[in-house]
Structures are given as structure tokens and as C-alpha cells.
Amino acid sequence: MKRRNFIIKSTLASAGISLFSNSIFAFNIKDIHKTSKMIQNKSNIFPLSIATWNFPNASKRAGELLAEGASALDAVEQGVMVEEADIRNTTVGKGGAPDRDGNVTLDACIMDPSGNAGAVVYLKHTSKAASVARKVMEETPHVMLAGEGADLFAIQQGFEKEELFTDDSKAAYKEWLKNKEYKPIINIENHDTIGMLCIDENGYLAGACTSSGLSYKVNGRVGDSPIIGSGLFIDNEIGGAVATGMGEAIMKSVGSFLIVELMRQGQSPQTACEEAINRIIKANPNYKEFQAAFIAVNKKGEIGSHCIQKGFSYVKYQDGKNETILSSYNF
Known part of the structure; x- marks a missing residue:
């Protein structure tokens, strides 16, 4: 040359x-x-990590890895693993609340900058759902594995078989069995997901979303979290979005894909998130009874977030600082 x-x-x-x-x-x-x-890079825009809800330890883990030069894909995987391993978190990973029949089942998905994706649903024997989803993406020609097949694949890939029930989650389940009442509690019951988006020092995007789903759900129920385009969507040329809240409403709107497409058309991450929430509200007369929320980021590092009900927040790690930010909302 x-x-x-x-x-x-x-x-x-x-x-x-x-x-x-x-x-x-x-x-x-x-x-x-x-x-x-x-x-x-001296502009301090990249690298950048954002995550749903107030999960500062997860965001910090991802942000520090990015600062050390890690890829966005490695950062999102390692970031969400923090909450998957935290037994105090009853909505993600080990210690997650079971379904009505006493099964703790996990769902997750992951996307890389090239548009590759992997997902698992109804995973019962390992807490590292996002990591198993990454193995699906990288080691198979498929996008999603479910149930017994997902668990068998995880063991074949070297993941340790775990008991996902903890003493606390068992005690809570026994208490629930006394009345068997089910009504989502906004910002508590629906606080069921960690979704994370990262941009690394090269400007590449990746995302992950992992959850144990709604507490005491019907056996076999799967929400939006592992569904590409609903719980998570990444387009490295445009940006990414991730969702949390009532999965049924988010799935029917294909909300994360919608937000990325609106950004493609020139909307900011904020206005795109607002439009996605407005469409959910329009389609669901009972919208005041549940929460749905989105966070999004575009290639410029601009961030947006919006939800139905007051109380949702997200955490941002940027330039060595971890910050919890309250989302805008409709009601």
C-alpha cells in the first residue's frame, strides 16, 4: 500500500x-x-451503557468493561449477569418468582452489532439465561430454543445445573398459595426485566434482555423479553431499544422494533419511545392497570425513555458516572 x-x-x-x-x-x-x-472519543459520549430500572451494579459492571475496551456484546452479557445472579432480585435469574405451579422459568435474548440474535424461553436449570441465549446465537443456526431443549443445550455447552428456587422465593410462593390471587402491581410486579443497551468505543451496539417473567404466571407463559423485536431490537446503523413491563401489551405492539424504525425515519429516541407507548395505550383500554416502558439509544448516543405510569427509571453509565434517571410518563 x-x-x-x-x-x-x-x-x-x-x-x-x-x-x-x-x-x-x-x-x-x-x-x-x-x-x-x-x-x-474525548467527547465522552462513548462508551455508554443504559439499563432498565435501577440496577446500578449491572450498569456499572457493563460500563467499566466498556471503559477497558470490551465489546458491546461482552458488556451487555456481563452486565445483565449481575442481576441474574442476585438472589435478592425476585424478577430475574436465580430467586425469581415461580409460575402458579411452582416452576421458576427464565426467558432471555441477546443481539450483536451484526443483527445476529439468540434467545431462550422456559429455561429451568441455569440462572445464566442471557449467556445461554448468546450460545444459541453463536453455536447453532437457530435463534430460539425452548424448554427441555434449551436446558439440554445449556448443559451441553457447559453450564452448571442449578436450583433456581431460593428459600425466600419458596416462602413467598407458599404465602401466595393461601389465596392464589393474581393482580399485577404497577412498578413492582411489572418490575420483571433487566434490559441493557451498550455502545462500545468503536460505536458498535449490542443489547440483552433477561427475566423470570411475571410472578405466578400461568405455567408455560412467555412474555416479550426473549422475543426479538418486542423485548429487544438492535440495528447497528440506527440504534437500539429494549422494553419492560406487561409483556403481552409489548408483544402485540412489537414495540422495540417500532422504536428503531421510527428512529430510522428521523425521530429522536425520546419521541420514538413516546409514540410506542401511545400506541400501547390506544390499543389497550385497561392501560391504567399495568406498566409498560421503553429505553432507547441512537448512534449519536442520544437516549430516550417513556412509560405509561409514573415510577419507571433507568440507569446510565457514562464517562465513569452511574446515574439513575426517572423516565417521562403519560399518567
């Missing part, structure tokens, strides 16, 4: 590099691109 000589005193001076007078340096064009990238 031919090399071009440039007198680049002014260019490098803008990057904070001093030159001796009258010096001439030979640079490959790739070096100039690298210098430009370094200057761009």
Missing part, C-alpha cells in the same frame, strides 16, 4: 500533540483515522 506524506502540524496540535517546527511525518491514512477516533 502506498504511503502518503502529510505535514500535519495543525491536525496533531488539535489532538494535544506538540511538534517540532518544520518537522514532516509519514502517516498511513489508517493512522489519521485512528487519530480522528481518539479525538472523537
Whole structure:
């Protein structure tokens, strides 16, 4: 490859590099691109991590990995794993609330910058649902595995078989069995998902979404969290979106895909999230009885978030700072 000589005193001076007078340096064009990238990263926009709800430990884990140069895909996987392993979180991973028949089942999906995706549903024997979903994406020609097949695949891939019930979740289930009443509690029962979006230092996007689903759901129920386009959607040229809340309403609207398409048409992440929520409200007369929420980010690093009911928040890790931000809402 031919090399071009440039007198680049002014260019490098803008990057904070001093030159001796009258010096001439030979640079490959790739070096100039690298210098430009370094200057761009000084804007402190990238890398960036956002996650649903107030999960600062998960966001911090992802953000610190990104700051060390990790890929967006590695960051989202490791970030959501923090909550999958936290038995105090009764809506994700180990310790998640069971269905009405006493089964703790997990759902998750993951997407990489190339548009590849993997998902698992009704996973019963490992807490690392997002990681199993990544293996589906990378090690099989499929997008989704379910039930016994998903569990068998996880074991074949080296995941340890676990008991997902904990003492606390068993006690809560026994208490629920006394009355067997089921009515979602806004921002508590619907606080059922961690969805995460990351942009790495190269500007690549990835996302993950993992959940144990609604507490005391009907056996076999699957929500939006593992459904590509509903719980999560990534387009590396445009941006990404992830959802939380009442999965049935989100699935029927294909909300995350909708938000990315609205951003493709020129809308900001904020207005796109608002439109997605407005469509859910229009389609569901009982919208005041449940929560649905979205977060989104575009390629510029602009963030949007909107929900039906007051109380939803998201956490952002950027430039070494972890920040919880209350979402805008309709009611």
C-alpha cells in the first residue's frame, strides 16, 4: 500500500500533540483515522451503557468493561449477569418468582452489532439465561430454543445445573398459595426485566434482555423479553431499544422494533419511545392497570425513555458516572 506524506502540524496540535517546527511525518491514512477516533472519543459520549430500572451494579459492571475496551456484546452479557445472579432480585435469574405451579422459568435474548440474535424461553436449570441465549446465537443456526431443549443445550455447552428456587422465593410462593390471587402491581410486579443497551468505543451496539417473567404466571407463559423485536431490537446503523413491563401489551405492539424504525425515519429516541407507548395505550383500554416502558439509544448516543405510569427509571453509565434517571410518563 502506498504511503502518503502529510505535514500535519495543525491536525496533531488539535489532538494535544506538540511538534517540532518544520518537522514532516509519514502517516498511513489508517493512522489519521485512528487519530480522528481518539479525538472523537474525548467527547465522552462513548462508551455508554443504559439499563432498565435501577440496577446500578449491572450498569456499572457493563460500563467499566466498556471503559477497558470490551465489546458491546461482552458488556451487555456481563452486565445483565449481575442481576441474574442476585438472589435478592425476585424478577430475574436465580430467586425469581415461580409460575402458579411452582416452576421458576427464565426467558432471555441477546443481539450483536451484526443483527445476529439468540434467545431462550422456559429455561429451568441455569440462572445464566442471557449467556445461554448468546450460545444459541453463536453455536447453532437457530435463534430460539425452548424448554427441555434449551436446558439440554445449556448443559451441553457447559453450564452448571442449578436450583433456581431460593428459600425466600419458596416462602413467598407458599404465602401466595393461601389465596392464589393474581393482580399485577404497577412498578413492582411489572418490575420483571433487566434490559441493557451498550455502545462500545468503536460505536458498535449490542443489547440483552433477561427475566423470570411475571410472578405466578400461568405455567408455560412467555412474555416479550426473549422475543426479538418486542423485548429487544438492535440495528447497528440506527440504534437500539429494549422494553419492560406487561409483556403481552409489548408483544402485540412489537414495540422495540417500532422504536428503531421510527428512529430510522428521523425521530429522536425520546419521541420514538413516546409514540410506542401511545400506541400501547390506544390499543389497550385497561392501560391504567399495568406498566409498560421503553429505553432507547441512537448512534449519536442520544437516549430516550417513556412509560405509561409514573415510577419507571433507568440507569446510565457514562464517562465513569452511574446515574439513575426517572423516565417521562403519560399518567
